Amino acid sequence: MSQHRVIVVGGGLAGLAAAARVAEAGLPVDLFSLVPVKRSHSVCAQGGINACNEVARQQGYSEYEHFDETIYGGDFLADQHPVLEMANMAPRIIDLLDRMGVPFNRTSEGQRDLRLFGGSLFKRTHFAGATTGQQLLYALDEQVRRGESEGKITKYEFWEFLWPVQHDGRCVGIVAQDMRTMQIRAFRADAVVMATGGCGLVFGKSTNSIICTGAAAARCYQAGVWYANPEMIQVHPTAIPGADKLRLMSESARGEGGRVWVPRKKGDSRPPHDIPEPERWYFLEEKYPAYGNIVPRDIATREIFDVCVNQGMGVDGKNQVYLDLSHMDADYLTRKLGGILEIYEKFVGEDPRHVPMKIFPAVHYSMGGLWTQYVKGSYAPAAPLPKHKSGARPPLGAEPGQGMQPGAPTNMMTNMPGLYAFGEVNFAYHGANRLGANALLSCIFDGVFCGQSVVNFVRDGAPGKAPAAGLPAGPYDQVVQGESDKVARLLSSVSKGAADPATNPYIIGMELGEEMTAACTVVRTGPRLEQCLRKIADFRQRYAAAVLADDAAWSNQALGYARAVGDMIALAEAIAKGALTRCESRGAHYRTDFPERDDARFMKTTVARCDAAGGSSLTLEPIDASLIAPTARTYGKKDDAHGKKDAPKAAMAGVS
Amino acid sequence: MFLSPAERCVHVGKTIGFLERNHFLLRRLHSLTGIIPIGAFLIVHLTTNSSIVWGAINAQKGDTPLARGVNTFQHEVAFIHSLPFLILIEVFGLWLPIAFHAVLGVYYARTGSMNTARYPYQGNRRYALQRLSGYAGILFIFYHVATLRWGWTWLPYSSIFNARNAASTTALALQGGTEGLQFDGVVVSLSYMIGVSLLVFHFANGLWTAAITWGLTVSAAAQRRWGYICATLGVVLMAMAWMSVIGFATLNAADATRIEIGTPSTHAGRGAELAPELTSTQPGPDARTPKAE
Amino acid sequence: MTSPTDNAPHAPRRAATPGRSVIFRILRADGPGGAQRWEEFKVPIPAGANVISCLQWIAANPVTTSGQRTTPVAWDSGCLEEVCGACTMVINGKVRQSCSCLIDEYAPGEGDVITLEPMSKFPVVRDLWVDRSRMFHTLQRIKAWVPIDGTYDLGPGPAERPADQETRYVLSTCMTCGCCLEACPQYKLERDPENFDTAFVGAAALSQARLFNAHKTGRDLKPDRLEALMGPGGVNDCGNAQNCVQVCPKHIPLTESIAAIGRAVTIHAFARFFRG
Known part of the structure; x- marks a missing residue:
């Protein structure tokens, strides 16, 4: 057994959970991360993690309803079996995290406290202050550190994944580069888990961390791994515009009474408090009298976008609107929203208790990712069921194995045997739109549930007979050579002459982000996407002639960024092409030229395959929707058939 | 894998010295000796010395303030010098603890590097002053003990202390001669003023940090409250310290001598308690020795 | 004894010149x-x-x-x-x-x-x-984890009073940034990893030791942590300058953690002496 090894690329929640589970099973793990794993992007998640719990259960909630909500929230684009398994496992995952010492908020009796979150009428979100992601990441980081001290896990921090190595039709390792010493070398492994997160940087500024370029996924994609639903990019309605990134402003600001407005007069430059009430345009309240400022995420996002981009009504002529809490009692705000108000204060330098915040939607999450497969579990209803009614008896219990077969070697394996995708880089769970507080869940679920599949693949699959340790060096050397050549080509471009913006990788990256944000985020149209694809082709050409400003053989960050720009371009093309191909509106994907959902043609997974030239070809693959029948995604509008509108108050009142 | 500190050192392949092996014990002894006996002695010593100003022991009706002070101080000094095995008490109760505290203190202080220029917080300034006052305190205590206790007259500005004429000889030491406060005396008195002030700070602040070191004060509020207590103690000790220095620096040594000579007779039987070597010593204002060449 | 911390939200500032x-x-x-x-x-x-x-x-x-x-x-x-x-x-x-x-x-x-x-x-x-790898190494040195029985579902963790959760939560927001160590006059540059196990651990690690000592399961490793922190480079190396708490961006009560560990090692030392 000892001759087998597993590589995990990425040290966020998914990667750490996978490393812990695989190491626990007795396989040595090599863990690669661009940054010290404790600084991974999972640290940014604020809200919480969803799971059915006893309180909600006694109010009529169930794991099944969690599953149902997730499918519905994802606008029926997800294969349903893996989501069922995830929802069923969720309470067990919470227990596990609890045992690891995550300081979940507590009730007066010492039980785990719960909060309400979008997409559900039940309190089913567990949380640790306003930094749940941080707390979960740290708990897993600590377990991995323990594995490290026991010699079971070896960390390679500040190492960048460059390319998967294949032999005999399967993935047998990776080539990576130490971004301090710049050494490029191959690592052998019998299975490789990609847990490399999202691709927010393709859009320039997003709520993502600076490391979320999507480059690792893009490299796998260019190496032959399929990329699914690239067009499904979640845009969060309220973020704080910044010169370097867009920082999330939690939905709870609106939940507590925040009002969104712009001056009625275009270009009104008066300070907000000098603008009298009648001259303010509370456009959400005006357009949606029933829901007002708490319309669902995608609607709020589209309206704010429309006001600023299409109508040019943004505050100070910029892409920003007021999110106003200043009419409320400052003490109350501090009590309820202290944490997030402090973030605004810290990064903008203004006190939102007295001055309206300026916010704008921002790219937040990629539902799409590497295509993965799974083995169905035992649950097989005769026909897809209608939408579940709260309180009704769920059609099945929550025992493991009903959604996915536990330990099946192909669970969440990509089309490249031996290469897995876990976490945000896995497309499997969130369909066309992710529900709040489901991201952390899907990461850890992948790690602990599908980690078992990795172990079984290594023991019983192809590596069982031919461990990577015994393979010839040829395939590894070949990839190392290829990557070294790529680096040499980039470094040889360095000239001390005057910088040309056309070939400056930083400028190319910035312009790519601007173009992708303009064409591929909130509102998409066929012609604009076609224009975007032409621009991407242009970026590709410019990138081929890129000139770096640094040829240092030590800690060359300019090289790392420039290399990632090339991969981001490849991914951008898949995103734009996916958006163009999907002639409908579904979840986060909204086409003004096709405003309706079209299940007949597009209740399908977009699968992008990369050709030799780096371009993509797309196919639409069928979805397994054998568990729940699709319904219109209306979220409680008057025509909502499920009549849950009266239920929420009872459900909410029951929990402290 | 359970490792004791010593095993840990071995584990990482370091040769372990005495200091590493007994790290915890030495650190805590260093902290403890600062309070007991050194700090406790400081309190007693300053109380005794400042009695030159506030003294009222065995006061007679009609005594001048000078007489009350000199008599009290003499009384206290006589008591101390009447203790059996005084030299053993001094060596093991004072000099060795002070040496221990000083040597380790210097060693520990050198493990840090002050950064008050970049981080001018009050706590950081006290950290820096704690170390500077420690260094200065060692020099001061050495000079003080060497001149007034060991009689190392070759030291500059030194003079002999005589327990039989405690107040007057102390006054002469601080005044630089029999003619009242002179230049030498100003130098000595200022040194005493600075030295003893730094030591009082060192003790008060050390008492505050010791409570954290031993874990008596955990919460910030407790640390603040204990801080007020230490600061108050520091102010009181500082007052006594300054009283002592100013008191002796301005004392009329000639008058004091006359009172001291009268002391045994005024309080019959007192002289009998004095150690023999003290009673045989010839007192007098001319006890000041010539300066070392 | 404490002055306003340096990391408090800033007061309204001087108007900035646009386009500068x-x-x-x-x-x-x-x-x-x-x-x-x-x-x-x-x-x-x-x-x-x-x-x-x-x-x-x-x-x-x-x-x-x-x-x-x-x-x-x-x-x-x-x-x-x-x-x-x-x-x-x-x-x-x-x-x-x-x-x-x-x-x-x-x-x-x-x-x-x-x-x-x-x-x-x-x-x-x-x-x-x-290169802050020493900080992560130090977390190994003090066994900063809860020794669970594995990543399978074995039921919920221990219940916890809200007050205890609040104490632990604040300590658990430490992001290993190193501000407390940079400002600490006792923490010194150490290039040689060989010395990581005997050089001063600093405020962040002391606070983490307190965090895990406060957890019902994490407490199992408390003696190991305290032994590590009694030795060279442990809690005794703190000089009480208290810069750490002034510069901590997360407002973690680092000086309280240091005192808490001071108390724990004191008790541990006496217990060990008398119990053997």
Whole structure:
């Protein structure tokens, strides 16, 4: 057994959970991360993690309803079996995290406290202050550190994944580069888990961390791994515009009474408090009298976008609107929203208790990712069921194995045997739109549930007979050579002459982000996407002639960024092409030229395959929707058939 | 894998010295000796010395303030010098603890590097002053003990202390001669003023940090409250310290001598308690020795 | 005894000049142990600029004020919202995260100067990028984890009073940024990993030891942690300057943690002495 090894690329929640589970099973793990794993992007998640719990259960909630909500929230684009398994496992995952010492908020009796979150009428979100992601990441980081001290896990921090190595039709390792010493070398492994997160940087500024370029996924994609639903990019309605990134402003600001407005007069430059009430345009309240400022995420996002981009009504002529809490009692705000108000204060330098915040939607999450497969579990209803009614008896219990077969070697394996995708880089769970507080869940679920599949693949699959340790060096050397050549080509471009913006990788990256944000985020149209694809082709050409400003053989960050720009371009093309191909509106994907959902043609997974030239070809693959029948995604509008509108108050009142 | 500190050192392949092996014990002894006996002695010593100003022991009706002070101080000094095995008490109760505290203190202080220029917080300034006052305190205590206790007259500005004429000889030491406060005396008195002030700070602040070191004060509020207590103690000790220095620096040594000579007779039987070597010593204002060449 | 902390939200500031340029003086080094040099860059400041956005601008335009082309400045960063701890550096002489350092506050006027230096307590990798692996090593040294029985479902963890959760939560927000260590006069640069096990652990690790000692299962390793912290480089090396708590961006009560560990080792030492 000892001759087998597993590589995990990425040290966020998914990667750490996978490393812990695989190491626990007795396989040595090599863990690669661009940054010290404790600084991974999972640290940014604020809200919480969803799971059915006893309180909600006694109010009529169930794991099944969690599953149902997730499918519905994802606008029926997800294969349903893996989501069922995830929802069923969720309470067990919470227990596990609890045992690891995550300081979940507590009730007066010492039980785990719960909060309400979008997409559900039940309190089913567990949380640790306003930094749940941080707390979960740290708990897993600590377990991995323990594995490290026991010699079971070896960390390679500040190492960048460059390319998967294949032999005999399967993935047998990776080539990576130490971004301090710049050494490029191959690592052998019998299975490789990609847990490399999202691709927010393709859009320039997003709520993502600076490391979320999507480059690792893009490299796998260019190496032959399929990329699914690239067009499904979640845009969060309220973020704080910044010169370097867009920082999330939690939905709870609106939940507590925040009002969104712009001056009625275009270009009104008066300070907000000098603008009298009648001259303010509370456009959400005006357009949606029933829901007002708490319309669902995608609607709020589209309206704010429309006001600023299409109508040019943004505050100070910029892409920003007021999110106003200043009419409320400052003490109350501090009590309820202290944490997030402090973030605004810290990064903008203004006190939102007295001055309206300026916010704008921002790219937040990629539902799409590497295509993965799974083995169905035992649950097989005769026909897809209608939408579940709260309180009704769920059609099945929550025992493991009903959604996915536990330990099946192909669970969440990509089309490249031996290469897995876990976490945000896995497309499997969130369909066309992710529900709040489901991201952390899907990461850890992948790690602990599908980690078992990795172990079984290594023991019983192809590596069982031919461990990577015994393979010839040829395939590894070949990839190392290829990557070294790529680096040499980039470094040889360095000239001390005057910088040309056309070939400056930083400028190319910035312009790519601007173009992708303009064409591929909130509102998409066929012609604009076609224009975007032409621009991407242009970026590709410019990138081929890129000139770096640094040829240092030590800690060359300019090289790392420039290399990632090339991969981001490849991914951008898949995103734009996916958006163009999907002639409908579904979840986060909204086409003004096709405003309706079209299940007949597009209740399908977009699968992008990369050709030799780096371009993509797309196919639409069928979805397994054998568990729940699709319904219109209306979220409680008057025509909502499920009549849950009266239920929420009872459900909410029951929990402290 | 359970490792004791010593095993840990071995584990990482370091040769372990005495200091590493007994790290915890030495650190805590260093902290403890600062309070007991050194700090406790400081309190007693300053109380005794400042009695030159506030003294009222065995006061007679009609005594001048000078007489009350000199008599009290003499009384206290006589008591101390009447203790059996005084030299053993001094060596093991004072000099060795002070040496221990000083040597380790210097060693520990050198493990840090002050950064008050970049981080001018009050706590950081006290950290820096704690170390500077420690260094200065060692020099001061050495000079003080060497001149007034060991009689190392070759030291500059030194003079002999005589327990039989405690107040007057102390006054002469601080005044630089029999003619009242002179230049030498100003130098000595200022040194005493600075030295003893730094030591009082060192003790008060050390008492505050010791409570954290031993874990008596955990919460910030407790640390603040204990801080007020230490600061108050520091102010009181500082007052006594300054009283002592100013008191002796301005004392009329000639008058004091006359009172001291009268002391045994005024309080019959007192002289009998004095150690023999003290009673045989010839007192007098001319006890000041010539300066070392 | 305490003055207002340095990391409190800033009071209303001097109005910043729009459209201005600011001078960045940056202490650079090409590699570990290499000679350090100052370079100056003149950076145009858009609204909402912070140190990160200015470094990004410099990366795209690596030309000094004297017109010399140079290499982009290397620095470490991650989340850019002060929760990952990566972008810590010394700005105008004080350690802090560069992402939350707003130019409008630090350099509101035309031509104002901002100095950037790498942290001095960690070996420089390049320019402003330092190697903080010692901090992560220290977390191993003090066994900063809960010794669970594995990652399978074995039921819920121990119940916890809300007050205890609140105490632990604050301690658990430590992002291993190193501010407390940079400002600590007792924490010193240590290049040799061989010495990591005997050099001072610093406030962050002491606070983490307290965090795990406070957990019902984590407590099992308390004797190990205390033994590690009684030895060379343990809690006794603290000099009580208390800079740590002043510069902690997460307002973690580090000095309380130090005192709590002080108390724990005192009790542990007596218990060991009498119990054997």
